[in-house]
Amino acid sequence: MISRSGTGGPGRLVLIFALSVLLPSLSLAALAWRSVEKERRALLAERRSGLQRAAILIRRELIGSVEKMRAEEEERPYYQYEPFFFDANSVGFGLNYVKSPISDTPPSPLIEGYFQLNPIGEVQSPNDPLGAIQSANEPLAQSSEGGVSVEGERAAPGDGPAQSGPHDEEQPEQPHIASEQEDTSRTPARDDRAAQQRDRQIVAQSGRTRRAKENFERNFLPQIKREQQVLPRNGKGQFLGISDRNREQRVSKKSVVANLDARTNAGQMLEGQIVRIADDDANQEEEIDVVASPFLLKSAPDGGVLAYRYVDIPNLNGAFGIKSPFLRFVQGFTLDTAYVTGPLFTDIRARYLDVPGGRAALVPENATPPSGEIVLEESLPPLPGYRLIVTDDDPTWVANRVREQAALFAVVAGGLLLVITAGLVFSIRTVRAELGLARRKSDFVSAVTHELRTPLTGIKMYADMLKEGWVRDEATRSEYVGFMAEETDRLARLVNRVLDFARTEQGNRPVSSMDLEEPIRDVERDFGPFIDEKGFALEVDLRDRRKVLADPDAVKQILLNLLENAVKYARDAEDRRITLSTRADGAHTVLSVADHGPGVPEGERQRIFSDFYRTGEELTRETTGAGIGLALVKRLAEGIGGAVEIRENQGGGAVFRVLLRTA
């Protein structure tokens, strides 16, 4: 059996495999890992920056919206916040009540409801569906201490003068708060319109306004009252009402006369404007200065945001030209936080937050932050009490993407590895096959050389001995001549076989229907003596046969080679029988040559039909030959449409079966 490896043994194969597959694989894995790690860092950075960018944009947009609304409100004249009234003591002028134009519908969805708190502690909410003025029946001091609920103290609509009540008695100089019923200057048509308007207002704003009012009363009123408490309250202060007609005129002529820096009593800086309003009415012409602070924002402990400002009217001319004391209002509105944190925020968030798994929320200060990994948390100046929190709700997003990419890399690398391995295996097999063939060819040349030289050596040697007279006697001389003849036959057989092999091309040969008996008998006749000489007995059994499609010369060559092979390899067998038989088997007729030699190992049964293949090591081979006999048998069998196979002979030995097509 040939044991030499064409690639130098398993050690070198392992080395080649390591160099060709493992090293590239490890390099590939390292590159893939580096790439994946780089991708992971990039994805993480991109995700974080995306969330932070979205947070900045959301914050900016949100602040911008609120600031814009606040700026617009800054421009709103103070008197639009209040339902103007005349002091009850302002005799002779009637009690005009003018409803604020913004009392119907807040101009911004951010604004939930307006309010005004006058110096005497009365809360005026223009958005009150009833349009009434709320009276704080209790003194301000009590309000600040007890958190007075204004709800239950509100004057019923149409109560009119009854609103004064005990409060009026204790403080008769308090300005009387007028109601519509007291507005005697109104025409009936105008009353109807006002009533209709009021009804619509009730329907449209009842829920929202009530909520705003409740929020204001609950969260801010006590606080504002506390601040207002320190205002210079002048119970005798009078406020000169301005008629509807005149007001319109005055508005058209108002002018900013100076900027004013002032401070609230709480020390808060007020940057306001002095607005001079000229009354064109010849009879009522007068000027007042109004100082309005910017809106201040304040959050309530349990929610809600209040925007409020101070409005100061120093040197107010009272009735009959009497200067009234300094007058201060607190007016403003509550922010519709439900809207800000709801639809507005949702809209902004939808526009900027496009990172999958990212979440932005407006969360009250004392509320639990949302779950998830917090990426950014910031307060919002226009929304005191609220934080903008951006979270990463899917921290595994990057890991999942990286895992997907790693899986992709693994699949690609695996495929590549598979291809490399397959290519390598294919290459190695090809190289080994080529090396094997080259080696077999080399062995063939060597074997043929040996097979040719050996009989030639005998012939030449005996010829030399005869020529030199190195012969003891005549019997020996005859013996030498016999040796020379044998060696010559041997040489001739070898030459003929090599020539047959060289002439026999692979491919189909012309076939005809024939009986196997004739070529078998020819072989028996020609080769029988040689078999006998070698001490074998040839048994022929042709009883089970049919006509086959074959070439008689091919069949004879096949048999000669198989019989010579049997003689060669069964030379040491005890059972010296060689059986040549036929058997009809369906579409085939099997021509068998069986011997009782050592047989052929399972692993070599295919290879022994290869060109130039010989079992065993060349240098220690115990049989002669060039490795072409069985290859020739295979070529011939296939050339006539048949096949050859080898099986184990029962009782030991080998059976060569040639399958021929039955005619």
Next chain:
Amino acid sequence: MRSLLVVEDEPAVARGLKDAFEFRGFTVTVAVDGDAALDTARDGRFDAIILDIMLPKRSGFEVMETLRAEGDTTPTIMLTARGEEEDRVRGLMAGADDYVLKPFSITELVARVQANLRRRDMDRAPPVELEFDNVAVDLNRQVVTRDGAPEDLPSLETELLKYLIRHQDRVVSRKELLETVWEYPSADGVETRTVDNYVVRLRQKVEPDPENPRVVLTVRGKGYRFGWERR
């Protein structure tokens, strides 16, 4: 008579070699595979070996390497049908003394064997003058001088001493001595006491102290060995 081991698995070739060399006066032994070649070479005493390379069981290269590794210096001629340079080099490197390619001229082969034997004999030729302490031996003149007193050394004793010196690397059997020194065609059945008697005479002549031999040593049951070592 020279002895020859022919290692050849081809019966016709082996037979021709055996006949040819025997005709030329050699004693020929044939081995047909590598294992038999090693066994025969180890057991027997051969003046030369003709060794085929392609042999069953063990190649000629392997046989050659093994013999040389074991210290066998018998002249060996490799005989083979493999004529590639690589094979010739390998054979010579394994220890072969010559390399003859098949088919060969039998007369040339015999001549090459004899040439190798001559070369070996010359290599092993003992020096002309020897000195064993107070004993000086002149092999050419066949004179032994002990303590300044010269004495003749007979031819047979001289040849016996020469043979032992020539094969001082091994034990030489009595049978071998009879066949080589005495040139008996076959020593089978010959009384080996003859050798012992001559060895006694030789010791009397050349040993500084014949009672305690140091030149010709007896190897019990096997034969004799030249054993002189200067102290």
